[in-house]
Amino acid sequence: SDGDEAADGTTRLTVNCMPPKSAKVDRQFFEEEIAAFEKKNPDIDVVPHDAFPCQDPKTFDAKLAGGQMEDVFYTYFTDARHVVDIKQAADLTPYVKELKSYGTIQQQLRDIYTVDGKIYGIPRTGYSMGLIYNRELFEQAGLDPDRPPATWDEVRTAAKKIAALGDGVVGYADYSAQNQGGWHFTAELYSQGGDVVSADGTKATVDTPEARAVLQTLHDMRWKDESMGSKQLLVINDAQQMMGSGKLGMYLAAPDNIPILVKEKGAKYENIAIAPMPGGKATLVGGDGYMFNKNATPEQIRAGLKWLDHMFLTPGDGFLGDYARAKQHDAPVGLPEPRLFTGAADAKDQQVKQANANVPVENYKAFLEGNQQLEMKIEPPHAQQLYSVLDGVVSAVLTKEDADIDQLLQDASGKIDGILARS
Numbered sequence: 001s002d003g004d005e006a007a008d009g010t011t012r013l014t015v016n017c018m019p020p021k022s023a024k025v026d027r028q029f030f031e032e033e034i035a036a037f038e039k040k041n042p043d044i045d046v047v048p049h050d051a052f053p054c055q056d057p058k059t060f061d062a063k064l065a066g067g068q069m070e071d072v073f074y075t076y077f078t079d080a081r082h083v084v085d086i087k088q089a090a091d092l093t094p095y096v097k098e099l100k101s102y103g104t105i106q107q108q109l110r111d112i113y114t115v116d117g118k119i120y121g122i123p124r125t126g127y128s129m130g131l132i133y134n135r136e137l138f139e140q141a142g143l144d145p146d147r148p149p150a151t152w153d154e155v156r157t158a159a160k161k162i163a164a165l166g167d168g169v170v171g172y173a174d175y176s177a178q179n180q181g182g183w184h185f186t187a188e189l190y191s192q193g194g195d196v197v198s199a200d201g202t203k204a205t206v207d208t209p210e211a212r213a214v215l216q217t218l219h220d221m222r223w224k225d226e227s228m229g230s231k232q233l234l235v236i237n238d239a240q241q242m243m244g245s246g247k248l249g250m251y252l253a254a255p256d257n258i259p260i261l262v263k264e265k266g267a268k269y270e271n272i273a274i275a276p277m278p279g280g281k282a283t284l285v286g287g288d289g290y291m292f293n294k295n296a297t298p299e300q301i302r303a304g305l306k307w308l309d310h311m312f313l314t315p316g317d318g319f320l321g322d323y324a325r326a327k328q329h330d331a332p333v334g335l336p337e338p339r340l341f342t343g344a345a346d347a348k349d350q351q352v353k354q355a356n357a358n359v360p361v362e363n364y365k366a367f368l369e370g371n372q373q374l375e376m377k378i379e380p381p382h383a384q385q386l387y388s389v390l391d392g393v394v395s396a397v398l399t400k401e402d403a404d405i406d407q408l409l410q411d412a413s414g415k416i417d418g419i420l421a422r423s
């Protein structure tokens with residue numbers, strides 16, 4: 001940790017995941033919260049580092065191993081056990097009892113950061129994936145925006161019609177780099193009842209008809225229908241940019257993309273809707289939280305927990321929960337997001353949220369209703385390593401017309417078996 005106890009007794013705390021300058025509204029909210037927190041806690045000096053996305057799976061382990069990680073750092077749910085396994089996490093168990101709000105967080109989220117009975121992290125948000133689409137483009141393409149595609153065949157048909165609008169409009173976009181291709185491939189496979197590893201977590205299950213079907217659909221959309229555009233190796237920011245500028249019909253995403261599309265990428269939220277995952281079987285669920293550097297001092301851990309309490313764990317307040325401020329800045333409030341809190345804390349959060357809701361909730365109705373029929377399926381073990389392997393498969397299919405899908409899946413299956421065997 002590069003945070004020190006200064007001679008004047010101030011605890012210096014490095015934290016990451018500050019929104020970058022380009023995310024103007026969120027950056028302003030974050031800076032306001034730092035000022036408010038430091039005013040309340042004059043003995044704590046918060047040193048924020050910005051990043052988007054907040055975690056880069058490609059550099060994460062090296063940053064930890066090299067001692068470069070912040071005192072309080074952002075993690076995906078998929079990282080929790082891994083960070084503990086590689087002995088880079090501080091044990092928060094003795095301190096968490098001082099954090100009253102910890103008990104208000106949903107138990108299943110707390111469990112994600114509890115390893116062998118010890119607490120190593122604080123959950124922040126959860127998500128389930130759906131299909132974000134542009135209602136205006138649907139109308140222009142002669143599609144009914146109130147009846148979004150429910151199957152992958154329907155996605156394919158809709159994408160073709162949207163791409164036929166021309167003028168650089170892409171029907172359906174998908175990621176294929178920075179582990180994001182593997183992540184979406186997993187979601188697409190889940191949506192049709194498949195999986196990437198066996199139920200006991202020992203064997204790959206990607207050399208299967210279900211996985212071949214996912215890739216064949218992507219291949220045909222890309223090369224036969226030409227509905228996925230020619231630019232590939234896309235990452236989150238690319239699809240958001242395309243959707244925000246009105247050049248994309250559909251992409252897979254969680255509802256937390258909607259504020260980004262509106263606040264940063266120029267979309268109008270009446271145009272942006274979200275449907276349940278096509279396929280009808282399951283939707284991938286994930287989320288994030290914070291862990292502490294293994295070298296953090298007790299003072300830094302205490303200060304960091306106070307920081308998280310202020311930023312994320314005060315219902316109806318803080319960086320994400322100050323819905324009144326969000327509304328004043330015309331940022332969307334009332335999105336269909338899974339709940340973080342339980343009991344009275346949840347009631348308070350929901351009450352403040354509803355009082356400030358400003359989004360067209362009918363645009364999210366299909367997602368909310370459809371989700372009730374879907375299995376909520378968590379990400380696989382060793383997710384980031386698997387996603388890295390699967391990135392290679394998806395990127396090959398989207399960049400080479402003659403990609404050999406059978407061979408790609410056979411090779412990926414072998415590599416995944418190796419990862420699972422070594423763990």
Ligand SMILES: OC[C@H]1O[C@H](O[C@H]2O[C@H](CO)[C@@H](O)[C@H](O)[C@H]2O)[C@H](O)[C@@H](O)[C@@H]1O
Pocket residue numbers: 053054055057076077078127178179180183253254255256257286287288379383384387
């Ligand atoms: O919109 C949902 C979330 O999407 C991103 O997180 C996910 O991205 C990873 C791909 O690198 C994936 O491996 C991970 O497990 C996911 O949770 C995004 O970074 C999050 O901010 C966002 O909530």
